[in-house]
Amino acid sequence: MSFINVENISKTFKVAQRKSGLKATLKSFFKRKYFYIEAVKNISFQIEKGDIVGYIGPNGAGKSTTIKMLSGILLPDQGKIEINNMIPALDRQKYVANIGVVFGQRSQLWWDLPALDSFDLLKNIYKLKDDQYQKTIQELIGLLELDNIVQIPVRQLSLGQRMRCEIAASLIHNPSILFLDEPTIGLDATSKQIVRNFIKRINKERKTTIILTTHDMNDIEALAKRIILIGKGQVLYDGTIKHLKQKYGNYCNVIVTTKNILKTTNKKGIISKEKITDGYIFKIDINQITVSEFLKYLATKVKVDDVEINNESIDDLIIKLYKEFEI
Numbered sequence: 001m002s003f004i005n006v007e008n009i010s011k012t013f014k015v016a017q018r019k020s021g022l023k024a025t026l027k028s029f030f031k032r033k034y035f036y037i038e039a040v041k042n043i044s045f046q047i048e049k050g051d052i053v054g055y056i057g058p059n060g061a062g063k064s065t066t067i068k069m070l071s072g073i074l075l076p077d078q079g080k081i082e083i084n085n086m087i088p089a090l091d092r093q094k095y096v097a098n099i100g101v102v103f104g105q106r107s108q109l110w111w112d113l114p115a116l117d118s119f120d121l122l123k124n125i126y127k128l129k130d131d132q133y134q135k136t137i138q139e140l141i142g143l144l145e146l147d148n149i150v151q152i153p154v155r156q157l158s159l160g161q162r163m164r165c166e167i168a169a170s171l172i173h174n175p176s177i178l179f180l181d182e183p184t185i186g187l188d189a190t191s192k193q194i195v196r197n198f199i200k201r202i203n204k205e206r207k208t209t210i211i212l213t214t215h216d217m218n219d220i221e222a223l224a225k226r227i228i229l230i231g232k233g234q235v236l237y238d239g240t241i242k243h244l245k246q247k248y249g250n251y252c253n254v255i256v257t258t259k260n261i262l263k264t265t266n267k268k269g270i271i272s273k274e275k276i277t278d279g280y281i282f283k284i285d286i287n288q289i290t291v292s293e294f295l296k297y298l299a300t301k302v303k304v305d306d307v308e309i310n311n312e313s314i315d316d317l318i319i320k321l322y323k324e325f326e327i
Helices: 022-030 063-070 092-096 115-125 130-143 159-170 189-206 217-223 241-248 291-299 314-324
Strands: 004-017 033-047 052-056 078-083 099-103 177-181 209-213 226-231 234-240 251-257 270-276 279-285 306-311
Touching: 004 063, 033 063, 033 078, 033 234, 052 063, 052 217, 063 078, 063 177, 063 209, 099 159, 115 130, 115 159, 130 159, 159 189, 189 209, 189 217, 209 217, 217 314, 226 241, 226 314, 234 241, 241 314, 251 291, 279 291
Parallel strands: 052 209, 052 226, 099 177, 177 209
Antiparallel strands: 004 033, 004 078, 226 234, 251 279, 251 306, 270 279
């Protein structure tokens, strides 16, 4: 059995429907109308211990609902979740001692106190031994570059500094699973790099299993080999980024600098040609013609002074998936 097993889970929310205006507001006190939102529909997947998986999808796809069920905050209406031989909602006390959770828009730190005070409080909540706690916290402070900020009240920290403290707080008890929901949202490039390097390190050294939800595809590409894409509450794609690129990343833009005029191109695999100031931009299908073959062909037509090759970004590939599934 896999470390994380999710079998056909579903979750529906009952939401009150109310029109605007005072009359409608008063009427809603006596008679309310409801509608139902099926946030998650029969989702299944397995994750092995030590994996980093990107769990992605557009807004409203059901990502946060799934993470809340995996972390034991919500109960699925149907289906089964078993993680490390525990059922999150039933083995709550034992289970939460083995997980860490970071929600980008919610804080587990005391706003008016230094982060170090929150860390000390969490130490008592998790009943950690002094020597174990001191070793872990000093390691986290060093790796996340928190030396100069843990004594400053959280409200005075920048977003990047606070998020690094949030990640440290979630790992004080050395959890075997880490749920990261938008961990780099709003961070500058330096803070993002620190966070990404740290995530890779704890995954490698501690074999921490990490489920990452984010809209930043650079995070996904830097950290995860596998992605689970959901839309309309259902799994649309579950596989490696490499396979995603092979299946959908078939186009490539080649910018060629040349002083010559290119009249015609009739080679199979050349999708389009656009004239620019100092040359041309070509769009080619690399499943039909490799970049090397294309450049050899072009060299028979014009004198090539310079070449720039731009493969499709991970964002482009995800957008293709969204379009394929009409989400």
